[in-house]
Amino acid sequence: MKYEIRFSGSGGQGVITASVILGTAAALHDGKNVIQSQAYGPEARGGATKADVIIADEKILYPKAQHIDYLVSLTQKAANKFIKTLKKGGIVIIDGDFVELPDSPDYKIYRLPITSNTIAKFNRTTTLNVVAVGAFAEMAGLVSMDAVKKAVIENSPAGFEEMNIASFELGRDLARAAKKG
């Protein structure tokens, strides 16, 4: 198996951390091969930003994401920019509070109310990225939830472990509700 996952949003939303959490979970706890990367050009300033994770059972020979299986977009700008990088039949998870994408036969789309629920629970949006990781992990089922939880803790600044775990669980629950819906 080999999967390519792209987290996208605006600078400062922590999409790199989201990817690192997912990558370490898959590699260190689930024993997969992982490459996590971000490419920036001069145009990155102020624009849509992305961070990629490739997860595979085998050694990954070409390290650049090319056929995105799962796209997570936290802003409209990011969704508009990266939806065309999704492979046919791919899955998109968007923050349904702020991002609009049309339905399409080319992909399956999940609209999760990420921002509104994060603010309702924590009164701030600092951990939006960890909510997104929880939502992705539950939705895709590629990595064990236990591994992701461990990686969330390992990648938390001291003192933020509890809030990050609660954020992870919020994302998981939003995805569960959407799957049922």
Added chain:
Amino acid sequence: MKYEIRFSGSGGQGVITASVILGTAAALHDGKNVIQSQAYGPEARGGATKADVIIADEKILYPKAQHIDYLVSLTQKAANKFIKTLKKGGIVIIDGDFVELPDSPDYKIYRLPITSNTIAKFNRTTTLNVVAVGAFAEMAGLVSMDAVKKAVIENSPAGFEEMNIASFELGRDLARAAKKG
């Protein structure tokens, strides 16, 4: 110009953050093209970890670091593992408090007392990675110090900006002292 930089150490030392700081500095503030990546296999658990930055004026076609120009190693395990990935004539920066590498005609080595100075100044080693970024930036001169400083602030958790800037400056000063010999 094209340069490949590898930060290495043990898990939890923040070598990914060090690379992200350097990468964002070069891309967002100095207008370079950058790819920042980490590859993990199952063997990564508990072992030496690395994070790579490629900085170039031109578009980067092959995203994997192959000929490391600068290696920064914060642990002996990492130095032993990655010294062989350094290209001939490359530059190594090690934490001279804990890491030993022999002199060699194949590379130029700088031994900086990173850990002892970080503990002396902050009474803990949390920001060792940012000290390493400051040391590398001063030593290599590839990225403007002002850009790195901005990136340090942007990549700081709220409340840690001041300590991270002080750590960056400590690394810069250690490198300056070493350059003078």
